[in-house]
Amino acid sequence: xxxxxxxxxxxxxxxxxxxxxxxxxxxxxxxxxxxxxxxxxxxxxxxxxxxxxxxxxxxxxxxxxxxxxxxxxxxxxxxxxxxxxxxxxxxxxxxxxxxxxxxxxxxxxxxxxxxxxxxxxxxxxxxxxxxxxxxxxxxxxxxxxxxxxxxxxxxxxxxxxxxxxxxxxxxxxxxxxxxxxxxxxxxxxxxxxxxxxxxxxxxxxxxxxxxxxxxxxxxxxxxxxxxxxxxxxxxxxxxxxxxxxxxxxxxxxxxxxxxxxxxxxxxxxxxxxxxxxxxxxxxxxxxxxxxxxxxxxxxxxxxxxxxxxxxxxxxxxxxxxxxxxxxxxxxxxxxxxxxxxxxxxxxxxxxxxxxxxxxxxxxxxxxxxxxxxxxxxxxxxxxxxxxxxxxxxxxxxxxxxxxxxxxxxxxxxxxxxxxxxxxxxxxxxxxxxxxxxxxxxxxxxxxxxxxxxxxxxxxxxxxxxxxxxxxxxxxxxxxxxxxxxxxxxxxxxxxxxxxxxxxxxxxxxxxxxxxxxxxxxxxxxxxxxxxxxxxxxxxxxxxxxxxxxxxxxxxxxxxxxxxxxxxxxxxxxxxxxxxxxxxxxxxxxxxxxxxxxxxxxxxxxxxxxxxxxxxxxxxxxxxxxxxxxxxxxxxxxxxxxx
Numbered sequence: 001x002x003x004x005x006x007x008x009x010x011x012x013x014x015x016x017x018x019x020x021x022x023x024x025x026x027x028x029x030x031x032x033x034x035x036x037x038x039x040x041x042x043x044x045x046x047x048x049x050x051x052x053x054x055x056x057x058x059x060x061x062x063x064x065x066x067x068x069x070x071x072x073x074x075x076x077x078x079x080x081x082x083x084x085x086x087x088x089x090x091x092x093x094x095x096x097x098x099x100x101x102x103x104x105x106x107x108x109x110x111x112x113x114x115x116x117x118x119x120x121x122x123x124x125x126x127x128x129x130x131x132x133x134x135x136x137x138x139x140x141x142x143x144x145x146x147x148x149x150x151x152x153x154x155x156x157x158x159x160x161x162x163x164x165x166x167x168x169x170x171x172x173x174x175x176x177x178x179x180x181x182x183x184x185x186x187x188x189x190x191x192x193x194x195x196x197x198x199x200x201x202x203x204x205x206x207x208x209x210x211x212x213x214x215x216x217x218x219x220x221x222x223x224x225x226x227x228x229x230x231x232x233x234x235x236x237x238x239x240x241x242x243x244x245x246x247x248x249x250x251x252x253x254x255x256x257x258x259x260x261x262x263x264x265x266x267x268x269x270x271x272x273x274x275x276x277x278x279x280x281x282x283x284x285x286x287x288x289x290x291x292x293x294x295x296x297x298x299x300x301x302x303x304x305x306x307x308x309x310x311x312x313x314x315x316x317x318x319x320x321x322x323x324x325x326x327x328x329x330x331x332x333x334x335x336x337x338x339x340x341x342x343x344x345x346x347x348x349x350x351x352x353x354x355x356x357x358x359x360x361x362x363x364x365x366x367x368x369x370x371x372x373x374x375x376x377x378x379x380x381x382x383x384x385x386x387x388x389x390x391x392x393x394x395x396x397x398x399x400x401x402x403x404x405x406x407x408x409x410x411x412x413x414x415x416x417x418x419x420x421x422x423x424x425x426x427x428x429x430x431x432x433x434x435x436x437x438x439x440x441x442x443x444x445x446x447x448x449x450x451x452x453x454x455x456x457x458x459x460x461x462x463x464x465x466x467x468x469x470x471x472x473x474x475x476x477x478x479x480x481x482x483x484x485x486x487x488x489x490x491x492x493x494x495x496x497x498x499x500x501x502x503x504x505x506x507x508x509x510x511x512x513x514x515x516x517x518x519x520x521x522x523x524x525x526x527x528x529x530x531x532x533x534x535x536x537x538x539x540x541x542x543x544x545x546x547x548x549x550x551x552x553x554x555x556x557x558x559x560x561x562x563x564x565x566x567x568x569x570x571x572x573x574x575x576x577x578x579x580x581x582x583x584x585x586x587x588x589x590x591x592x593x594x595x596x597x598x599x600x601x602x603x604x605x606x607x608x609x610x611x612x613x614x615x616x617x618x619x620x621x622x623x624x625x626x627x628x629x630x631x632x633x634x635x636x637x638x639x640x641x642x
Contacts, residue, residue, distance in 0.1 A: 022532075023592030026539050027126065028584040028614065031591045036584060039598075039612040044631040051442070052631040055435045056623050058381075060355040060374040061086070061095075063336025065107060066344040069114030070136060073346070073360065073371050074098070076106045081623035085119060085134075091360075091371045098138055104621055108154040110136070112340050113161045116183065118144075118154050125617020126585045127151065127541075131166050133183065144181045145188070149173070151543065155200035156209075159294075159340075165191075165209075167199055174542040178209070178225070192225055194232060197543060201247055202292075208252040210235075216550030217426055218243045218463070224252065236271060243460065246271070250296055250316060258287045264459040268301060279319055285310075286457060291335045292316055293342030298363055300335040300345065304457045306389065307403070307430040309334040311347070313361075325368045327359065332432055350432045353384040385441045387431050392450070392484035394477050401458070402450040402481070403429055405437040410446055414494040416641035417446045417485050419521075421478065423504030425466060425551065428456040436630060443634060445641070446489055446496070452477035468553040469561035478513045479520035497641040501633060503527035503619055504589065511567035511597060514578045518570070523640035524578040525633040528589045528618050531597035532569075533562040541587040571600040577607035579636045581629055583616030609636070 023030070044052070057079075064075025070089070077086045077095070083104040088095045099105045099119065108131075109118040115136055122129040130146020131154055145152045147170055155165040155178065162183055167176040171193055178192035178200065192198070192211075201222065202210040209225040211232070221237035222244065236255060237244050243266070245258040254272040262276065266286040269276040280287060280301060288309075289302035296316045303310040309332035313322035327333065327349045336346035336358070343363050350356040355374040362369070387403040394400055407415060418440050422429045429449035440447040451458065453474040454466030466474050478500075486495045500510045500521040507529020514524045530536040537548060537555050549555070553562050563569055578601065582594035594610060601608035611632060613625050620626040 022535050022538075023590070023596060024539060025592070026541065026587060026590035028124070028591075031584050031595070031612070035595065036612055036614045039610045041611050041613060041625065041628045042632060044628060044635070048631050048635060049627060052439060052627045052634065053623075054378050055439050056627050056630075058355050058374065058376045058379055058433075058435060060433070061358055061372040062106075063334070063346045063348040063356075063358050064372070065110060065337040065346055066339045066360060067110045067114045067136060068339050068341065068344060072136070073358075074107050074110065074117060074136075075346075075358065075372060078623065079375060083621075085117065088372055091369050092373060095372065098134070099141070102622075109157050111157050111161050111183075112159055115161070118157060118164060120154060121146070124585045124615045125583050125619075125621050127587045127617055129153070131164070133164070145170075145179075151176075153199065156203045158206045160206065163206075165200065165203075169543055172542075174546065176543075178211075191227070191230065192232070197546070201245075204248050204252045208248070210246065210248055210255070212246070214547065215241065216547050219550065220244050220246075222246050222255070245290065247290060247292055256290060256292065256299070256316075258290050260286075260460040264461060284459075286459075288457075289335060291338055291345075293338045294340045295342050297342030298322060298338065298345070300338070302335055304428070307428060307451075307457060308332050309350075309430075311335060313345075322363070323366065324361065325366065327368060332430075352386045352431050352433060354381055355433045383442075384433075384438050387434070387437065389431075392481055392488070394480045398453070398477075400450055400452055400477055400481065402448050403431060405434070405441050405447040407441045407444050407446065410444075410489065410491075412491065414491045414496050415444055415446050415489065416637070417448060417489055417496050417498045418637055418641070419448045419450065419481055419485065419498060419500050421450065421452070421500070421502035421506040421509035422455070423502070423506045424456070425454045425505040426456050426463060427505070430457075439630065439634060440637075443638065445637070446485075448481070448485060450477070450481050452481075467551065469558055471552070471565055472561060475512060475565065476517075478509050479517035482513070482520040497522040499637045499641050500524045501527075501637075502529065504529065507589070508567070510578065512565070512570075514576060515567040515570035515574045518573040518575050522576055523637060524576070525581065525636055526578060526594075526597075527581045527629065527633075528583060528586055529580075529593065530567075530589055531593045531600075532566045534559070534566065535596070536589060536593055537562075539590045539592065544588060568597060568600060571597075571604065574601060574604070574606055577636075577640055579609050579611070579633065581611045581613075581620075581632070583613045583618060583620070585615070585617040588618045 059079040062076035064073050074087045085099040085107050086095045105121045117134045119132045120129045131144040131152045132141040150170040152168040164181045175195045176198045180189045197214040201212040211223045213221045224233045246255045257269045257271045260266045268280040286304040288304040292299040299314045299316040301312045311333040330349045332350045334348045338345045345361040347359045348356045358372040359368045391399045437447045482498045502509050507526040510524040510526035580594045598610040620629040
């Protein structure tokens with residue numbers, strides 16, 4: 001109690017406005033209809049809305065998954081404005097829509113006999129999805145489970161085509177239990193309900209389930225659950241606090257494990273009888289994804305190589321490489337899915353000047369075939385600008401990598417700069433098609449995405465430099481970027497105005513820059529960002545709280561550091577305009593985070609427009625809302641950076 005009292009005194013002493021009672025709760029029920037009406041999304045100027053909408057109509061289909069019995073590719077596509085499931089019956093044939101409605105729907109699996117799709121459907125961005133079946137011949141969806149305030153996630157479909165396994169936090173909100181659902185009868189059975197954030201990492205023979213227990217975003221433990229005996233056997237990571245990602249090896253007695261335990265970067269190992277055997281060489285790049293076919297015929301290893309996705313294939317038995325054809329112009333290649341018997345793999349191919357395309361790799365003939373093409377109506381993609389990899393130097397001499405999109409002519413005249421900080425905070429800004437970057441470039445602005453300390457892709461030391469109170473030592477990377485780009489992009493002695501943009505942790509980055517480091521940026525737009533780390537941790541969804549405490553710090557033990565790192569603490573220092581954008585249903589960053597910052601800023605007479613989407617969660621998922629979100633940000637920066 002003494003710590004909480006001192007925290008309240010610290011916040012009060014740093015603010016010129018009275019300390020209001022802290023909000024409680026999250027989701028649409030935590031905000032009044034009057035507030036939603038007051039801060040409803042604006043109507044964009046028609047010309048700007050059209051420009052942004054054209055960019056949003058560049059729609060890349062999801063990489064998808066192959067249904068071998070039908071020789072049909074099923075994929076998720078947002079071309080209608082809301083992600084729905086589509087199918088195509090051959091390479092580059094006309095796609096057919098198979099689900100509809102206003103709720104995002106995504107394909108999770110296809111039963112081995114090819115008769116059913118397993119689908120996930122969410123509502124209003126609540127991130128409490130339900131699970132459904134649909135015949136591959138079309139027709140209505142059959143609910144497996146969809147409960148209010150419950151996350152239901154697909155785990156596995158049995159090889160006898162009779163059972164769908166899923167996890168759900170319907171017993172307690174901060175733990176996930178394992179269930180079985182019989183397709184013919186609709187019967188459900190609880191199989192496993194140990195406390196913890198459990199998911200199914202892999203299954204062998206419909207009998208051995210490799211269960212992952214997530215301790216934080218970068219710490220996991222693994223156990224084997226035997227279906228016939230209902231026995232749980234710990235196998236890896238218990239009490240280690242180590243970064244592991246694992247699947248079964250060639251049998252249930254061994255694992256393929258990706259971990260940075262023995263070096264700076266993540267590497268692939270075989271784990272058997274307590275011993276790790278390296279399968280990939282030690283390199284300055286992370287193994288970021290491992291996918292293996294159910295029959296162990298093929299395994300894909302995906303690398304994060306300076307932000308570019310690089311793909312290799314292997315025979316899991318011999319670990320001999322399986323040559324992959326080259327796709328002309330490809331900058332990144334990422335694995336999407338592998339058919340159960342291993343013949344077909346869906347691959348996404350991407351460049352920085354064109355949206356992602358989808359290919360199928362046929363293991364039998366060793367060929368890539370393009371199955372689905374993206375759409376880009378009324379947009380000349382030849383005018384898109386490629387990103388370049390550059391860096392800036394922090395105040396303590398560390399080189400911080402950043403991606404830069406620069407319009408033509410900005411070498412001869414001073415152009416405004418917008419710096420976008422990624423979410424996570426463990427995320428990473430990566431090369432590839434970026435509609436936001438292309439829109440800002442089209443408006444004559446330099447667009448930058450840094451990877452500050454704490455980002456993925458640069459080794460475990462870099463990743464963990466911002467854990468808990470250590471964030472105080474590296475949060476200065478945010479204002480240092482503004483200082484560096486002002487010098488780098490000055491022309492003829494004229495320095496540019498610099499704006500800051502970001503979502504989630506990137507939204508937090510905006511708010512801390514505009515308060516604690518006031519004056520470093522000329523304007524900011526924060527999307528679903530945290531304004532007070534204490535109230536954020538106390539009100540975020542229970543299943544996320546433990547994961548986020550491991551990253552940011554404990555509300556009691558680390559109260560002083562959380563206060564020092566909270567933007568709301570420094571409201572009295574703010575002096576430049578900041579826009580706040582939020583989804584009412586957000587289960588990660590409660591809507592109260594945006595409302596309390598808006599109130600604190602406007603009480604001081606500062607410009608702080610607030611937009612709340614009543615039908616969105618953690619960011620705008622629907623195209624029309626995305627157009628408003630990005631369009632409002634563009635208009636705001638145009639007014640304040642010119």
